[in-house]
Amino acid sequence: MVALRTNMRNGYGPVVAGAALAALMLGASPVLAQLEKIPGRPMSPVAVEQGDPSLFSMRVLTTGLGNPWSVRWGPDDHLWVTERTEGRVARVHPVTGAKMVVLTLEGVVTGPQQGLLGLVLHPELLQGTGNDYVYVSHTYDASGGQGELDRKGKIVRFTYDQATDQLVDPVELLSGIPAGTDHNAGRMQFGPDGMLYYSAGDQGQNQFRNYQNPILSQLLPTAEQVAAEDWVSYTGKVLRIALDGSIPEDNPEIEGVRSHIYTYGHRNPQGIAFSDSGQLYEVEHGPSSDDELNLLTPGANYGWPNVSGFRDDQGYRYVNWSEAPTDLEWEINPLLAPDDVPMTTEAEFPGEITEPLASYWVVEDGFPFNEQCGIVCDPTIAPTSVYYYGAEDGGIPEWENSVLIATLKHGVIYSQPLSEDGTKAEGLPTQWLPSQNRYRDLVVGPDNRSVYIVTDSGGATTPLYGDQLTTNINHNPGAILIFTYQGGE
Numbered sequence: 001m002v003a004l005r006t007n008m009r010n011g012y013g014p015v016v017a018g019a020a021l022a023a024l025m026l027g028a029s030p031v032l033a034q035l036e037k038i039p040g041r042p043m044s045p046v047a048v049e050q051g052d053p054s055l056f057s058m059r060v061l062t063t064g065l066g067n068p069w070s071v072r073w074g075p076d077d078h079l080w081v082t083e084r085t086e087g088r089v090a091r092v093h094p095v096t097g098a099k100m101v102v103l104t105l106e107g108v109v110t111g112p113q114q115g116l117l118g119l120v121l122h123p124e125l126l127q128g129t130g131n132d133y134v135y136v137s138h139t140y141d142a143s144g145g146q147g148e149l150d151r152k153g154k155i156v157r158f159t160y161d162q163a164t165d166q167l168v169d170p171v172e173l174l175s176g177i178p179a180g181t182d183h184n185a186g187r188m189q190f191g192p193d194g195m196l197y198y199s200a201g202d203q204g205q206n207q208f209r210n211y212q213n214p215i216l217s218q219l220l221p222t223a224e225q226v227a228a229e230d231w232v233s234y235t236g237k238v239l240r241i242a243l244d245g246s247i248p249e250d251n252p253e254i255e256g257v258r259s260h261i262y263t264y265g266h267r268n269p270q271g272i273a274f275s276d277s278g279q280l281y282e283v284e285h286g287p288s289s290d291d292e293l294n295l296l297t298p299g300a301n302y303g304w305p306n307v308s309g310f311r312d313d314q315g316y317r318y319v320n321w322s323e324a325p326t327d328l329e330w331e332i333n334p335l336l337a338p339d340d341v342p343m344t345t346e347a348e349f350p351g352e353i354t355e356p357l358a359s360y361w362v363v364e365d366g367f368p369f370n371e372q373c374g375i376v377c378d379p380t381i382a383p384t385s386v387y388y389y390g391a392e393d394g395g396i397p398e399w400e401n402s403v404l405i406a407t408l409k410h411g412v413i414y415s416q417p418l419s420e421d422g423t424k425a426e427g428l429p430t431q432w433l434p435s436q437n438r439y440r441d442l443v444v445g446p447d448n449r450s451v452y453i454v455t456d457s458g459g460a461t462t463p464l465y466g467d468q469l470t471t472n473i474n475h476n477p478g479a480i481l482i483f484t485y486q487g488g489e
């Protein structure tokens with residue numbers, strides 16, 4: 001048994017303390033008490049319940065990773081992690097935290113939302129079938145170093161060589177995926193249909209420093225573009241890709257053209273995950289409101305940027321800065337944009353769209369976006385990944401048939417209950433596993449009771465203690481945190 005570290009600052013009991021000590025320490029729920037003490041704590045416009053922290057122990061497995069982005073549980077009983085800004089893939093022992101770097105990629109372009117992003121393991125990895133494949137996605141310079149930096153994304157297959165404990169023999173499956181300085185998403189999943197799924201963001205166009213560039217999430221490819229392998233329209237899309245990188249023959253035809261596009265009209269879809277029954281859930285960052293949980297169906301349009309969240313014309317208008325006079329200064333609140341910036345209501349959009357299962361959160365016109373404490377106080381949760389939690393004996397009953405959503409802004413996991421058939425969100429989510437960190441991705445171990453969360457190496461989040469509403473102090477930067485369920489025994 002290795003020595004177990006604890007982090008009392010976060011209020012969680014030591015793993016070995018047992019229920020009695022945990023109850024003594026946490027009986028008064030110090031975490032919750034502190035949260036409640038913060039005046040005007042930036043929270044949702046609706047009251048969100050907080051799960052009982054005494055149900056989980058917490059410990060830090062390892063720290064110092066370079067902005068870990070994806071975490072997977074491997075058939076070797078190790079955690080597989082991408083380090084976004086280091087361009088590395090590592091295997092981490094889930095008890096000792098010992099780390100083995102199995103890949104250091106050359107040619108990764110890094111930045112705030114760029115670098116080595118997605119990671120999936122072939123389901124037959126280390127099963128003796130020869131399919132010992134590991135797939136990664138990353139940003140690269142398509143100019144090849146000749147001239148101006150041309151950010152694009154690519155998906156590469158590696159073979160895991162167990163003898164050398166290295167990822168070898170890269171095969172490029174798909175390259176030239178649009179990428180930029182913001183909103184690259186980059187999450188990957190291996191579908192139950194044997195296809196790769198990849199989420200591409202809208203590159204943060206129409207806002208901040210990119211405010212004069214158009215959002216292309218509604219742009220669909222022509223047959224000529226597909227034939228020419230021009231993937232300019234693959235922005236703000238979820239792609240479905242055959243294992244050789246080709247376009248699957250049963251991909252949806254959208255407006256008469258079949259491409260890798262599975263769904264469109266997305267903003268920054270950082271989370272995609274399949275349920276046990278094969279339904280595909282997605283979470284994406286909204287603008288200053290309306291983060292979304294979606295159920296993806298082939299060929300569907302999820303509305304961005306013409307519709308954000310539900311089609312309700314509340315707190316959002318599509319303000320198209322890319323067609324505004326260039327001397328105007330960008331304004332974050334869409335309802336305060338000058339009159340000469342083209343603006344359309346959600347009702348005015350002529351297309352069919354699929355509404356989300358849930359929006360976090362809907363606010364009315366007049367909400368003071370960005371005024372309370374900047375982005376952290378806006379009515380969003382900043383969802384970075386989604387994970388379907390099924391119902392199994394010995395699992396966590398509080399999470400049965402839910403999706404778990406990792407978030408940046410509140411240092412919590414939200415558990416969102418689903419309807420029995422998985423097609424609806426039922427009621428409000430509950431906050432769990434609080435700490436003062438930005439959560440980027442999570443995986444549940446095979447015991448169905450241990451939750452492994454990777455954290456950003458820095459950035460703004462909600463403080464656990466004190467009177468501040470936002471902080472850049474992360475308690476466990478670049479870490480893997482383990483939360484273990486202590487209930488139900």
Ligand SMILES: [Ca+2]
Pocket residue numbers: 265292302303304307308309355356
């Ligand atoms: Ca949407």
Ligand SMILES: [Ca+2]
Pocket residue numbers: 290307308309310311312313314316346
């Ligand atoms: Ca809306």
